Amino acid sequence: SQQGEEDPQALSIQEGENATMNCSYKTSINNLQWYRQNSGRGLVHLILIRSNEREKHSGRLRVTLDTSKKSSSLLITASRAADTASYFCATAGDTGRRALTFGSGTRLQVQP
Amino acid sequence: DGGITQSPKYLFRKEGQNVTLSCEQNLNHDAMYWYRQDPGQGLRLIYYSQIVNDFQKGDIAEGYSVSREKKESFPLTVTSAQKNPTAFYLCASSVKPGQGYEQYFGPGTRLTVT
Numbered sequence: 001s002q003q004g005e006e007d008p009q010a011l012s013i014q015e016g017e018n019a020t021m022n023c024s025y026k027t028s029i030n031n032l033q034w035y036r037q038n039s040g041r042g043l044v045h046l047i048l049i050r051s052n053e054r055e056k057h058s059g060r061l062r063v064t065l066d067t068s069k070k071s072s073s074l075l076i077t078a079s080r081a082a083d084t085a086s087y088f089c090a091t092a093g094d095t096g097r098r099a100l101t102f103g104s105g106t107r108l109q110v111q112p
Numbered sequence: 113d114g115g116i117t118q119s120p121k122y123l124f125r126k127e128g129q130n131v132t133l134s135c136e137q138n139l140n141h142d143a144m145y146w147y148r149q150d151p152g153q154g155l156r157l158i159y160y161s162q163i164v165n166d167f168q169k170g171d172i173a174e175g176y177s178v179s180r181e182k183k184e185s186f187p188l189t190v191t192s193a194q195k196n197p198t199a200f201y202l203c204a205s206s207v208k209p210g211q212g213y214e215q216y217f218g219p220g221t222r223l224t225v226t
Contacts, residue, residue, distance in 0.1 A: 031212060042116075042202055042217030043155075088154055092212065099145060099170065100215065102155040 005103055006089060012109040019076040021106040023089030024069075030092045032065055032072050033100065037086045046074075046087075081112040115139065116218035118203050123223045125197075133188045133221045135203035141216070143209040144186035148172060149200045149220075158201075161186055162209035190223065197225045 007022045023032070031050045035043040049056045049065045049072065056063045062075040076083055086107045090100040116137045125131045137144065143162050147155040157170030161180040175194025180186050186205075190197045201221045206213040 033214060035215075035217075040200075040220070040222075042219045043204075043215075044217070045214040048214060090215075092210075099157055099160045099168075101157070102147075104154040107152075 006087070006106040008106060009104070010107045010109070012111065013079060014111050015079060015081055017079055019079050019083070019108055019110070021074045021087050021108070023072045023074070023103055025072075025089075025091045025103075026070065027091075027093060029067070032063075033090045033092070034061075034063060034072075034074050035088045035090060035102075037088065037105070039085070043088065076108075079108075079110045081110050084108060084110045116203060116205055116216055118201075118218035118221050120221060121219065123221055125223070125225050127225055128192045129225075130192060131190050131197075131223065131225075133190065133201055133203075133223070135186045135188065135218060137184055137186075137205045137216075137218075139205055139207070139216060140183070141205035141207050142183070143206045143213075144180065145204040145206075145215065146170075146176075146178065146186070146188045147202045147204065149202060155202060158188065160209075190225075197223060199223060 005024050033048045034046040037043045047058050047063050049063050060077045065072045086105045088102050088105045090102045119134045145160040146158040149155050156172050158176050159178045161167040164183050167178050177189045203218045204215040206215045
């Protein structure tokens with residue numbers, strides 16, 4: 001079952017603009033992770049935010065987590081053409097299965 | 113050069129044939145995973161293994177089989193029982209099982225069955 005749902009499904013922006021992607025999930029989580037996938041390639045881990053954290057930064061990435069709303073957002077600031085990719089959130093439940101559940105992804109296109 | 117390798121990158125098979133996809137890691141990770149990705153969609157978990165000689169079914173295990181005889185290897189067999197096997201298959205590993213660890217992905221194998 002896919003727990004995470006990303007919004008929007010697709011996003012097109014100009015280079016230099018900020019890109020915001022949202023992820024909603026259904027059940028309690030231990031942590032939430034964001035991954036990036038270039039077309040036809042494997043996924044690359046970007047950032048992990050634990051359930052007791054509200055915000056985390058890594059370079060031009062900013063992730064927020066609101067466990068009361070069961071949602072997370074990924075902000076990419078000052079986007080570049082090289083940021084063009086699909087971005088997935090993945091949730092780690094706080095009980096039971098010992099594997100991540102991935103959402104359906106946001107396809108980001110950054111126009112040069 | 114550490115990482116996860118998957119081979120081949122592209123694989124073509126006739127319907128009714130079993131096919132085995134290779135996944136090898138030299139990261140000394142305990143846990144390994146197989147996912148399936150269909151066009152424009154997210155990843156769905158097929159099988160995962162927490163340790164050698166152990167594996168667990170994921171969300172879509174029907175028509176697939178795995179083995180974990182060595183820590184570094186986790187091959188996936190797509191059997192003729194899998195109704196719609198054409199997809200992009202991704203292998204991943206993490207240092208330990210459990211959700212607190214990031215996963216490292218291989219480059220994927222694109223399987224086409226005709």
